[in-house]
Amino acid sequence: MRVLVAEDEVVLADSIAEGLRLQALAVDTAYDGDAALRRLAVNSYDVLVLDRDLPVVHGDDVCRAVMNAGWDVRMLMLTASGGLSDRVAGLSLGADDYLPKPFAFAELVARVRALGRRARPAAPPVLERAGIRLDTSRRQVYRDGHHVALSRKEFAVLEELLRADGAVVSTEQLLERAWDEHTDPFTGVVRVTMLTLRRKLGPPQVVTTVTGVGYQIP
Numbered sequence: 001m002r003v004l005v006a007e008d009e010v011v012l013a014d015s016i017a018e019g020l021r022l023q024a025l026a027v028d029t030a031y032d033g034d035a036a037l038r039r040l041a042v043n044s045y046d047v048l049v050l051d052r053d054l055p056v057v058h059g060d061d062v063c064r065a066v067m068n069a070g071w072d073v074r075m076l077m078l079t080a081s082g083g084l085s086d087r088v089a090g091l092s093l094g095a096d097d098y099l100p101k102p103f104a105f106a107e108l109v110a111r112v113r114a115l116g117r118r119a120r121p122a123a124p125p126v127l128e129r130a131g132i133r134l135d136t137s138r139r140q141v142y143r144d145g146h147h148v149a150l151s152r153k154e155f156a157v158l159e160e161l162l163r164a165d166g167a168v169v170s171t172e173q174l175l176e177r178a179w180d181e182h183t184d185p186f187t188g189v190v191r192v193t194m195l196t197l198r199r200k201l202g203p204p205q206v207v208t209t210v211t212g213v214g215y216q217i218p
Contacts, residue, residue: 001116002026002044002177006036006062007051007078016049019105020112024139024152024159028180033057037065044176045073046116049108050095052079060093067094074115078103113137127162130206130217134162143201153178154197157190161207161217170214 003020007013008031017027028043030036033054040048048066052059063075077095091098096118097111113136127134133142139155141148150158156178160169171190179189194215198207206217 001046001113002028002180003047003049003112003116004028004030004036004039004043004045004073005049006030006033006054006059007049008032008053008055009051016105016108020109021152023109023113024155025112026156026178026180033059033062036062040066040069040071040073047112048073048075049112050075050077052077063093063095074118076108076111076115127159129162129165132158132162132201132206132217134159148200148202150197150200153189153193154200157193157197161215164216166216166218168210168214168216173214 003025005013005017005020005027007016007029010031013029013031017029020027028039028045030039034056036048036050036054037057039045050059050062054062057065059077059079063077066073066075074097075095076097076099077091077093078099078101080101096115099108099111125136127136131144134155135141136159141150141155141158157174160174160177174190194207194209198205201207208216208218210216
């Protein structure tokens, strides 16, 4: 899942982003509304965590622009104003969910994941295929009943492969879903991550390479 955090409090924005990355999500940040709109125009995000009181371009105007452009992203609006009228106003602008500050980070994660499930075709919380069992909520992976310890990127890549339900996933799709915008697509990070993922899953190999196309778990 790929998330954009648009928040002008830099420390808070970076803290949210790092916390979501620890949940194996790909996260970009924007510190004002104009930067958020520029990132939304060139990247495909599942969820936008949007501070309502952004500078340069107000969060309300970002929300309106997203709706007018028809971008397929779910919006979680954050604000220090938690009154009923404020919540209604935010949702009326097109936000999918509303979370007043201060908030518990666990609740933010839960809401982001819930919106992410709505942004993409629904998938069960536990994905299983070829003897692999991946629990998205607990971030645990098992192969034939044995626990497999994976890094955040390895987990994210395996989740994308399992979500594909046997279909081939291209390198470009993996980069889009598991890495943020600062990743150099020519560094071979997908190939290296795939090597370590295969090693940790152990024999016999379940992730196959489809030459010139991508990877799959048939």
